[in-house]
Amino acid sequence: xxxxKDKGTAxxxxxxxxxxxxxxxxxxxxxxxxxxxxxxxxxxxxxVEAKNCKTTALAGWVDEATVEAANxxxxxxxxxxxxxxxxxxxxxxxxMSGAAFVALLKGYGGSDSRGGNR
Numbered sequence: 001x002x003x004x005k006d007k008g009t010a011x012x013x014x015x016x017x018x019x020x021x022x023x024x025x026x027x028x029x030x031x032x033x034x035x036x037x038x039x040x041x042x043x044x045x046x047x048v049e050a051k052n053c054k055t056t057a058l059a060g061w062v063d064e065a066t067v068e069a070a071n072x073x074x075x076x077x078x079x080x081x082x083x084x085x086x087x088x089x090x091x092x093x094x095x096m097s098g099a100a101f102v103a104l105l106k107g108y109g110g111s112d113s114r115g116g117n118r
Contacts, residue, residue, distance in 0.1 A: 011052035011082050011089075012040050018089040019044070038072035039065070046104070047072050052082035062097050075103035 012029050019027045019041070026043035039047035049065040061079040069077030078096040080089065096104070 007052050008050070012050045014087070015048070015050050015080055015089045015092075016041060033071075036071050037068050039068045039077065045074065045076075045107075047074055047077040049077065049079045050081075051079055056081065058095055062095060066097060066100070069100070076100045076107075 016027055016029055024044060028042050030038065030040055030042050040050045041048050047065055047069040049061060049068060051061055058079070061081070062077075065077030065079050067077075069075065076096065077100055078094050080092055080094050083092050086092070
């Protein structure tokens, strides 16, 4: 396996362990499925695309997470990317499109026409 692949696998494993410790016991890493990929983890209500790359490519990564969310039949796809100089997924960044963010907010009740919470 290449050093790049090893780095990605280690990041996915760290995220999986972190999520398990934080109360998501059913989370597990998924096998790759090519064009029908459904994200890097099963057992979550959203699709997560994990990235541990030297160069940040948010637009392409978010597009990938959006496609994978559609493949999985969920509304929210996010990218959980490694933060240089930090080892823990708790210190990583989670990025999503505005549409995914609104879908996530709607899961928490949305807002009424006056801008208040339901």
